Amino acid sequence: MSGEQGELRVEGVSKRFGEVAALCDVSLAVARGEFVTLVGPSGCGKTTLIRIIAGLELADGGRVVLGSADITRLPAHRRPVNTVFQDYALFPHLSVRENVAFGLRSRKRPPEEVERRVAAALEMLQSEGFAQRRPHQLSGGQKQRVALARALVNEPEVLLLDEPMSALDAKLRAEVRLELRRLQRQLGKTFLLVTHDQDEAMTVSDRIFVMRDGRIEQAGTPAEVYEHPRNRFVAEFVGAANLIPVTASDGAVQAAWGQLTTLCRPPWQEGILAIRPERVRLCTQEPAANGLRGRVRELIYCGAHVDLLVEPASLRVRCAPSAAVQVGDEVWVELPPEHLEVLSE
Amino acid sequence: MSRLVIWYGQLTTRRRLWTKGALLAGGAALWLLAFLLLPALVMAALGFTKRGPYGEVQWQFTLENFRRLLGYGLMEWSADYLLILGRSIWVALVTTVLCLLLAYPLAFFIAGRSRRTRAALLGLVMVPFCTNLVIRAYGWMLLLGHQMPPARLAQLAGFLPPDTGLYPGALAVFLGMVTSDLPFAVLPLYTSVERLDWSLVEAARDLYAPRRRVFLHAILPQTLPGLTAAIILTFIPAMGAFVVPDLLGGAKYMLVGNLIQQQFGASRDWPFGATVSLALLVLTLIGLFLFRGREGAGERG
Numbered sequence: 105m106s107g108e109q110g111e112l113r114v115e116g117v118s119k120r121f122g123e124v125a126a127l128c129d130v131s132l133a134v135a136r137g138e139f140v141t142l143v144g145p146s147g148c149g150k151t152t153l154i155r156i157i158a159g160l161e162l163a164d165g166g167r168v169v170l171g172s173a174d175i176t177r178l179p180a181h182r183r184p185v186n187t188v189f190q191d192y193a194l195f196p197h198l199s200v201r202e203n204v205a206f207g208l209r210s211r212k213r214p215p216e217e218v219e220r221r222v223a224a225a226l227e228m229l230q231s232e233g234f235a236q237r238r239p240h241q242l243s244g245g246q247k248q249r250v251a252l253a254r255a256l257v258n259e260p261e262v263l264l265l266d267e268p269m270s271a272l273d274a275k276l277r278a279e280v281r282l283e284l285r286r287l288q289r290q291l292g293k294t295f296l297l298v299t300h301d302q303d304e305a306m307t308v309s310d311r312i313f314v315m316r317d318g319r320i321e322q323a324g325t326p327a328e329v330y331e332h333p334r335n336r337f338v339a340e341f342v343g344a345a346n347l348i349p350v351t352a353s354d355g356a357v358q359a360a361w362g363q364l365t366t367l368c369r370p371p372w373q374e375g376i377l378a379i380r381p382e383r384v385r386l387c388t389q390e391p392a393a394n395g396l397r398g399r400v401r402e403l404i405y406c407g408a409h410v411d412l413l414v415e416p417a418s419l420r421v422r423c424a425p426s427a428a429v430q431v432g433d434e435v436w437v438e439l440p441p442e443h444l445e446v447l448s449e
Numbered sequence: 450m451s452r453l454v455i456w457y458g459q460l461t462t463r464r465r466l467w468t469k470g471a472l473l474a475g476g477a478a479l480w481l482l483a484f485l486l487l488p489a490l491v492m493a494a495l496g497f498t499k500r501g502p503y504g505e506v507q508w509q510f511t512l513e514n515f516r517r518l519l520g521y522g523l524m525e526w527s528a529d530y531l532l533i534l535g536r537s538i539w540v541a542l543v544t545t546v547l548c549l550l551l552a553y554p555l556a557f558f559i560a561g562r563s564r565r566t567r568a569a570l571l572g573l574v575m576v577p578f579c580t581n582l583v584i585r586a587y588g589w590m591l592l593l594g595h596q597m598p599p600a601r602l603a604q605l606a607g608f609l610p611p612d613t614g615l616y617p618g619a620l621a622v623f624l625g626m627v628t629s630d631l632p633f634a635v636l637p638l639y640t641s642v643e644r645l646d647w648s649l650v651e652a653a654r655d656l657y658a659p660r661r662r663v664f665l666h667a668i669l670p671q672t673l674p675g676l677t678a679a680i681i682l683t684f685i686p687a688m689g690a691f692v693v694p695d696l697l698g699g700a701k702y703m704l705v706g707n708l709i710q711q712q713f714g715a716s717r718d719w720p721f722g723a724t725v726s727l728a729l730l731v732l733t734l735i736g737l738f739l740f741r742g743r744e745g746a747g748e749r750g
């Protein structure tokens with residue numbers, strides 16, 4: 105079976121480091137031109153997976169297929185794949201221009217072509233201004249651009265990005281996210297990003313894969329994963345969530361403080377419902393369904409919004425900063441049934 | 450003058466800092482002045498004096514020693530001393546190159562072992578330090594003698610006339626020199642190999658580099674500081690070596706170190722010995738200067 109041109113498929117890949125299983129039978133497919141993110145806490149195997157795709161680590165089992173070619177056992181320097189490394193790994197003794205030219209010179213491209221393509225790559229990443237400098241003379245953001253240019257100039261079929269923004273400050277990170285997204289759309293290339301930052305994953309990706317302990321917990325568009333987390337781990341890792349332990353019998357769902365209505369029937373007798381803090385509604389009087397009378401125990405001012413912690417149940421409620429609520433106030437909150445997610449676990 | 454300053458968290462005054470610094474560094478500075486700099490100046494002056502008939506120093510300015518070093522002796526011109534100087538440079542260069550060729554892969558081998566093995570291997574590298582140089586040289590003399598297996602093999606293969614040994618001679622000198630200088634090359638190289646950032650190697654591989662290019666751009670530049678230290682630490686002792694060439698080289702393979710030793714010893718010609726020492730010093734400094742200059746150029750280009 106031959107895949108679509110430029111499609112990247114990982115089929116049942118496993119990897120152990122001594123006693124530790126880094127990846128257990130992981131499969132995923134990335135379409136050509138897609139921006140896909142592997143997100144998960146450190147040690148979840150996401151970096152191991154892209155290192156296997158890059159050819160920097162050998163899988164114990166499974167296959168990596170690019171287009172119609174099995175590249176599982178192809179050495180790194182023969183794969184049409186390039187990597188942006190976590191700390192950029194720029195060659196310190198070479199100038200920015202020479203760093204960017206490195207891959208083309210390795211493949212012995214004619215000098216005119218090297219010059220033309222390097223110039224184009226530097227221009228694309230607005231790096232002509234410091235092309236003569238050495239890496240140690242660059243700021244973090246500049247290094248990042250050079251690392252991107254150095255990888256993209258080779259026109260790889262897949263660009264792998266290993267936590268490329270972890271060394272940047274928050275403001276710069278937000279800018280670089282937009283830039284990455286713009287770049288990927290402009291080039292139409294397949295980008296595979298690895299990050300532990302779920303915000304980053306949500307804002308740049310077409311699809312995200314949430315990983316834990318060497319397995320993929322959930323895959324989908326950012327909206328799917330955020331709105332319908334499959335289990336407790338995903339609900340807590342991607343965004344903030346209120347987790348409500350409940351029991352279910354004969355279609356009636358019972359929380360510690362009272363009965364709740366959900367859209368779909370839980371498949372279990374005892375389990376957890378999740379609701380995002382911004383989906384919980386603050387009411388002035390008792391709502392028609394799923395209401396809860398509580399007291400504001402804490403108020404966290406976040407600028408754009410205010411988070412309230414409501415007892416009982418330590419419910420987190422996100423509301424507009426203009427809400428006239430104070431610590432100690434008695435309030436009504438509503439948990440709209442359409443936003444109460446039944447976690448399958 | 451006694452302005453308050455904070456020095457790494459300590460509130461003090463400039464004057465007190467200076468006093469403290471002078472007290473702490475003063476001992477070493479005085480020691481070097483009294484026992485290194487002044488004697489060196491005396492020796493330099495000695496190089497311009499004459500030897501008396503009974504081996505005493507006559508404080509009379511002359512350039513005769515330098516003329517003699519260049520070959521204009523009592524009799525017709527001879528290149529003997531220049532040959533010794535040239536041979537010394539040659540032996541030091543070859544020793545340095547051999548040490549580097551052996552030490553570079555060894556440093557990688559050691560750095561790649563587990564923490565415990567590394568400590569043990571480094572200990573083994575240092576073992577020669579614990580044995581007296583003279584004893585090691587006698588070891589080589591025995592081993593390279595005409596009845597021992599290495600010489601026998603060479604005789605059988607026709608490289609060596611029957612009943613002759615591999616000692617004394619150039620081979621024995623190189624063996625001895627490399628054995629005594631190798632640890633000085635291994636230790637600094639190991640230090641820089643151990644700190645090697647392997648992600649650069651991966652980056653080079655990821656960017657399609659074949660082996661030679663990976664080495665040239667990802668490994669060599671990172672080990673350059675260790676390489677520099679190794680070169681300096683082997684070349685300088687090799688230039689001044691006299692125990693090993695004296696014991697293993699025989700009369701025909703004299704190096705500048707032996708010449709100096711001979712002048713201050715048996716020949717009782719201190720002025721000429723001082724002149725040769727000066728020449729050695731100047732040659733070593735020129736060598737270092739050339740090497741450093743080249744290294745600087747490499748960093749820029």
